[in-house]
Amino acid sequence: MSSYKVLGDWGTSNLRLFRVQEGRITAHREGPGIGEVGRQAESAFERAIAPWLDDGPPVEIRLCGMAGARDGWVEAPYALCPADAQAWRAAAIRFDWRGTPLSIMAGLTCTGADGVPDVMRxxxxxxxxxxxxxxxxxxxxxxxxxxxxxxxxxxxxxxxxxxxxxxxxxxxxxxxxxxxxxxxxxxxxxxxxxxxxxxxxxxxxxxxxxxxxxxxxxxxxxxxxxxxxxxxxxxxxxxxxxxxxxxxxxxxxxxxxxxxxxxxxxxxxxxxxxxxxxxxxxxxxxxxxxxxxxxxxx
Amino acid sequence: MSSYKVLGDWGTSNLRLFRVQEGRITAHREGPGIGEVGRQAESAFERAIAPWLDDGPPVEIRLCGMAGARDGWVEAPYALCPADAQAWRAAAIRFDWRGTPLSIMAGLTCTGADGVPDVMRxxxxxxxxxxxxxxxxxxxxxxxxxxxxxxxxxxxxxxxxxxxxxxxxxxxxxxxxxxxxxxxxxxxxxxxxxxxxxxxxxxxxxxxxxxxxxxxxxxxxxxxxxxxxxxxxxxxxxxxxxxxxxxxxxxxxxxxxxxxxxxxxxxxxxxxxxxxxxxxxxxxxxxxxxxxxxxxxx
Missing domain, CATH: 3.30.420.310 (2-keto-3-deoxy-galactonokinase, C-terminal domain)
Structure with a gap:
């Protein structure tokens, strides 16, 4: 059993998790969206990932989307536009989840030429x-x-x-x-x-x-x-x-x-x-x- | 008790009836809209007007609005634009209701400069x-x-x-x-x-x-x-x-x-x-x- 990492896109409506080994996707799981689980995000994540944990913990977890919203798992900041990939990645919020480094990617915010702000996650x-x-x-x-x-x-x-x-x-x-x-x-x-x-x-x-x-x-x-x-x-x-x-x-x-x-x-x-x-x-x-x-x- | 006529505006959401004597409004009653009563329009009208009928039948009844819609009481036509008041009045549908002449005013239809039709009632x-x-x-x-x-x-x-x-x-x-x-x-x-x-x-x-x-x-x-x-x-x-x-x-x-x-x-x-x-x-x-x-x- 080689080491693996977990990548995930956790939107309002659903959670899609991918197990990655040596740069290839070796498994895929679905779960409920942040809109459904809200503040219970951690236990929902644990349930979704449980079968993979039987093989030991992943070496890294990265999530994007509404997992980082105020009403999500842990709030991630918005990187300010103009933003390149490096600045955006640096703005991710990182914490330790049961011994595994977990990142939730930042969103983006900008202000239009007309002064109106906007956001994405x-x-x-x-x-x-x-x-x-x-x-x-x-x-x-x-x-x-x-x-x-x-x-x-x-x-x-x-x-x-x-x-x-x-x-x-x-x-x-x-x-x-x-x-x-x-x-x-x-x-x-x-x-x-x-x-x-x-x-x-x-x-x-x-x-x-x-x-x-x-x-x-x-x-x-x-x-x-x-x-x-x-x-x-x-x-x-x-x-x-x-x-x-x-x-x-x-x-x-x-x-x-x-x-x-x-x-x-x-x-x-x-x-x-x-x-x-x-x-x-x-x-x-x-x-x-x-x-x-x-x-x-x- | 002088003779009276009844004027009414019967829209989707409500019915407003007015008793008119010698050109003046002498009473006012409310009732349910056509959207609520649909094909039961006649009995709803009868209930709404009942207290006035104790004084004898009106000499005339005129209604406008959704009373004349396909799903209303009796379907009235659409007069074609351009339309003046005379042509519009002539397009009303008229029938005898319990001995009283009753008119339901026509709607209007037009075709825009862009070829799109439109309607009002x-x-x-x-x-x-x-x-x-x-x-x-x-x-x-x-x-x-x-x-x-x-x-x-x-x-x-x-x-x-x-x-x-x-x-x-x-x-x-x-x-x-x-x-x-x-x-x-x-x-x-x-x-x-x-x-x-x-x-x-x-x-x-x-x-x-x-x-x-x-x-x-x-x-x-x-x-x-x-x-x-x-x-x-x-x-x-x-x-x-x-x-x-x-x-x-x-x-x-x-x-x-x-x-x-x-x-x-x-x-x-x-x-x-x-x-x-x-x-x-x-x-x-x-x-x-x-x-x-x-x-x-x-």
Whole structure:
């Protein structure tokens, strides 16, 4: 039995733990998110890692994400942008957990050109990981986005996170779909209809007028014979299209956008970017997180 | 006991009935909204009006609003814009209810310059009522808005409703306040804090960037010491400010905006319009509805 370390991404919704031996992942376990366990994080972590402890303690543990939030396990600081990987790593909080050195990676904070502060916890690990695994991203200026509930649009300059902006588009879509009078209750999963609605939503988003375009999700059903699936696609296309139009007006950038994360959602962002004449490339979120946690280091 | 007629505004949330004798309101009753009673509308109406029937049947009944929706009492058509008061009145649906002629006023539908259809039911009665009660509104071009859950921004030209656009700003605010991770759960009702947040929201809305400005409701609390009440005001100001900026780009109009409806919410719209250099005047919603239902007619 050779020695092993443990890398983990502990977000609001779930915990993913990886056992690493000689730079390779040899096992994988899941556990509950910080949002569920809160102050009981330590015992939840102990339960999640227990089977591996039978082989002896790991030589090191590194965690990123909401484990370091105020309501997480142990609060880790926010590193101040602009921040490079070295400054970010140095800001991690370290303590001894049953004889094993444990690090919880820092988050990042920045202040926008408009004076508005912003924060991230977890995504920075994927971003620095992307730069470590794809050295071309550590040179020049890149716009990286991690689509999800709260999207983090991030400008990276020569490997440093210069600035970012959180856009809660995924949360808005879920609210509109599940909780509003605009979200259809009778969608059937017709992918063609949804794609047609998505395209029309992207088209309407061209003017950047979100609020005055929302009600069409309902009126086009009432008066133009559009389906529930069309309306769902429309809301998604409208939101994502408006988000991209706003970001392009906020963070000036030319060149392809780097998407990190869920394939299906990222494909939507790629289409929406393309509709505004912007290219994109997709990186795997888990691979980026592991690279950011130091999978490739000794 | 002189003869009487009954005028009523029956919306999604409540029923308001007025007994009118010789052009004056002599009694008033409330009842459940169409959203609650749905297909049981007739019996709900009967219960609401019962005490008056002891004096004999009314000579006429006129209702507006969701009573005429597909899921209401009896479906009334939508009059097509541009529509004047005469064409709109002619489109009402009329039937005999227990010997009394009963009218349910038509809604309105229009198609925007961008090809998007829109609908209203109930607000048109207040708009035509405003023009009847304030003859200066029946001349020239006026932008009228009825702030609420689904705001109806309406262009009236020489007494005709030319076009309108529904903007679900009130619903979006309620979703953000009550259902999102951005809405503070610990507001204390501090009016000064809320007003400061509202002003900052209006200020941020100047760029018309809603999605990229939302997260500040949370990040300004985390990083800039803002309060829960500030955040609530901020969300309100941001939404209303962005709505007005979008409307001004959609419906070209100069001159004061006419606000019809709730005093407190209308005062917020007046502030938001003023912040963008637009004047406004406020009309009473109930008086406009009664005028639209023909209070002043024989």
């Amino acid at each position: 977890g995504e920075e690990t994927q971003i620095f990981g992307a730069c470590a695994a794809h050295p071309e991203l550590a040179q020049g200026r890149h716009l990286i986005v991690l689509p999800g509930t709260h999207n983090k649009w991030t400008l990276v300059e020569n490997g440093r996170v210069a600035a970012f902006r959180t856009v809660p588009t995924g949360e808005m879509f879920a609210l509109l779909r599940d909780r509003s009078t605009l979200g259809p209750k009778d969608a059937t999963g017709d992918a063609d209809q949804e794609a047609a609605g998505f395209a029309e939503g992207l088209d309407r988003a061209g003017d950047g007028r979100l609020l005055t375009s929302l009600f069409a999700a309902r009126s086009m059903r009432l008066r133009s014979g559009k389906s529930a699936d069309w309306a769902l696609g429309y809301l998604s296309g409208l939101l994502i299209g408006c988000e991209i139009a706003e970001i392009r007006a906020t963070l000036s950038h030319s060149g392809d956008v780097v998407l990190i994360g869920d394939q299906r959602l990222s494909a939507r962002y790629a289409m929406a970017l393309d509709a505004q004449g912007v290219g994109s490339r997709l990186l795997d979120g888990e691979a980026c997180a592991l690279a950011g946690l130091g999978l490739m280091e000794n | 109930g607000e048109e009665t207040q708009i035509f009522g405003a023009c009847a009660a304030h003859p200066e509104l029946a001349q020239g071009r006026h932008l009228i808005v009825l702030p609420g859950t689904h705001n109806k921004w309406t262009l009236v030209e020489n007494g005709r409703v030319a076009a309108f656009r529904t903007v679900p700003t009130g619903e979006m605010f309620a979703l953000l306040r009550d259902r999102s991770t951005l809405g503070p759960k610990d507001a204390t009702g501090d009016a000064d804090q809320e007003a400061a947040g509202f002003a900052e929201g209006l200020d941020r809305a100047g760029d018309g960037r809603l999605l990229t400005s939302l997260f500040a409701a949370r990040s300004m609390r985390l990083r800039s010491g803002k309060s829960a009440d500030w955040a609530l005001g901020y969300l309100s100001g941001l939404l209303i400010g962005c709505e007005i900026a979008e409307i001004r780009a959609t419906l070209s109009h100069s001159g004061d905006v006419v606000l019809i409806g709730d005093q407190r919410l209308s005062a917020r719209y007046a502030m938001a319009l003023d912040a963008q250099g637009v004047g406004s005047r406020l009309l009473d919603g109930e008086a406009c509805a009664l005028a639209g239902l023909g209070l002043m007619e024989n």
